[in-house]
Amino acid sequence: MTISIGIDLGGSNLRAAAFGGDSATPLAVHREAVGDDRAPEAIVERMARTIERLAGGSADPVTVGVGVAALLRDRRGTVANSPHLRWRDVPFGELLGRRLGARYRLGVYNDVNAITWGEAVAGAARGYRDVLAVYVGTGIGGGLIAGGQLIEGASHCAGEIGHTKVRWDDDAAPCMCGGRGCVEAYVGGRYLIARIRRELANKRRKTTVIERAGGSIDAVTPGHVDDAALDGDAWALALWTELAALLAVALGNALAILNSQRLILGGGVLERTPALRTMAEIDLMLVAPAASLEPLTVAVAELGDEAGLVGAARLARDGVSIIE
Numbered sequence: 663m664t665i666s667i668g669i670d671l672g673g674s675n676l677r678a679a680a681f682g683g684d685s686a687t688p689l690a691v692h693r694e695a696v697g698d699d700r701a702p703e704a705i706v707e708r709m710a711r712t713i714e715r716l717a718g719g720s721a722d723p724v725t726v727g728v729g730v731a732a733l734l735r736d737r738r739g740t741v742a743n744s745p746h747l748r749w750r751d752v753p754f755g756e757l758l759g760r761r762l763g764a765r766y767r768l769g770v771y772n773d774v775n776a777i778t779w780g781e782a783v784a785g786a787a788r789g790y791r792d793v794l795a796v797y798v799g800t801g802i803g804g805g806l807i808a809g810g811q812l813i814e815g816a817s818h819c820a821g822e823i824g825h826t827k828v829r830w831d832d833d834a835a836p837c838m839c840g841g842r843g844c845v846e847a848y849v850g851g852r853y854l855i856a857r858i859r860r861e862l863a864n865k866r867r868k869t870t871v872i873e874r875a876g877g878s879i880d881a882v883t884p885g886h887v888d889d890a891a892l893d894g895d896a897w898a899l900a901l902w903t904e905l906a907a908l909l910a911v912a913l914g915n916a917l918a919i920l921n922s923q924r925l926i927l928g929g930g931v932l933e934r935t936p937a938l939r940t941m942a943e944i945d946l947m948l949v950a951p952a953a954s955l956e957p958l959t960v961a962v963a964e965l966g967d968e969a970g971l972v973g974a975a976r977l978a979r980d981g982v983s984i985i986e
C-alpha cells in the first residue's frame with residue numbers, strides 16, 4: 663500500500679497524519695506544539711523526524727504534502743511571509759526536501775488550499791468540480807477549485823478573498839496586508855472582536871451583549887453578538903446587518919468571476935455565528951448575479967481541523983506542485 667503523509671504547520675500546532683491508498687481515514691496521527699523555537703532549521707528537523715516515523719521502515723516511495731499558514735512565493739515551497747511562524751523569505755520546501763532525501767516526493771501548499779482540497783476529497787465539496795471555499799477565522803482565507811483543479815495562481819496567491827475590497831472611501835478600514843477596505847478588515851475575527859469591544863466601551867449602547875458575556879467587555883465574543891442578534895438586540899442586529907452585507911459582496915463578486923457550483927463556508931468565526939452566516943447567505947441572493955446563483959449550493963465545512971491533513975496528503979499524492 664502506498665503511503666501519503668499530510669502535514670499542517672500552523673501558528674500553534676504541527677500536526678501530521680499518514681494515509682494509505684485512497685483512504686481519507688488516517689492510519690496514524692501526530693500532534694505537537696510548534697513551541698518557541700521557530701527557526702526554520704529546527705522546525706524542518708522536527709518535521710522530518712515525524713515524517714520518517716510515520717513513513718515506517720520500508721524503502722517504498724512516500725509522498726508528503728505540507729500545508730503552511732503562510733504566503734508562498736513560488737512552487738518550490740518558498741515562504742515569502744508567515745506572521746504566524748515569524749518567517750520571511752524562508753526556502754522551506756528546499757530545506758525539507760534536502761533533509762528528507764530521494765525517497766520522498768514533497769509538495770508545499772498554502773494551508774487554506776490544503777483545507778479546501780480536503781473538503782473536496784472527503785468533505786462538503788466532495789463530487790463538485792467547481793468550488794469556492796471561504797474560511798472566516800482570525801483572518802479570512804479562500805480556496806478555489808475550477809474544473810476539478812486546485813487554482814494556486816501564478817505566484818501561489820490565488821483565492822485571497824479576504825483582501826478583496828468591499829469599501830474604497832476615505833473611511834475604509836485599514837488591513838494588516840497594508841491595504842484598506844478589505845473584507846477581512848471588517849469580518850476577520852481579529853478586527854471584528856476589536857470593533858465589538860471598542861463600540862461596547864465607547865458608546866454605552868443599550869445592548870444585552872455585555873450581560874451575555876458575564877458583565878465583562880473583554881469576555882465578549884462574536885458568538886455573544888450572534889446570540890443577541892437572534893434575540894432581536896438592536897445594536898447586535900445593526901452590526902450583523904452591516905457585516906453580512908460586506909461579506910456577501912465579497913462572496914458575490916467572487917462567484918460572478920468563478921461560477922462555482924459549491925460554496926463552502928467555514929472557519930472559527932462563522933462556525934460560532936450561525937445568524938451572521940444566514941444573513942450573509944440571504945444577502946448573497948441579492949448581490950450575486952442570477953446566472954451565478956443558478957447552479958450554486960452553499961454548505962458548511964465538514965472536516966474541521968482534519969481537512970488540511972487529508973488535503974495536503976492528497977494534493978502531493980495527486981502530483982500537484984511537487985518540488986523537483
Ligand SMILES: [Zn+2]
Nearest residue numbers: 825837839844
Ligand atoms: Zn487586506
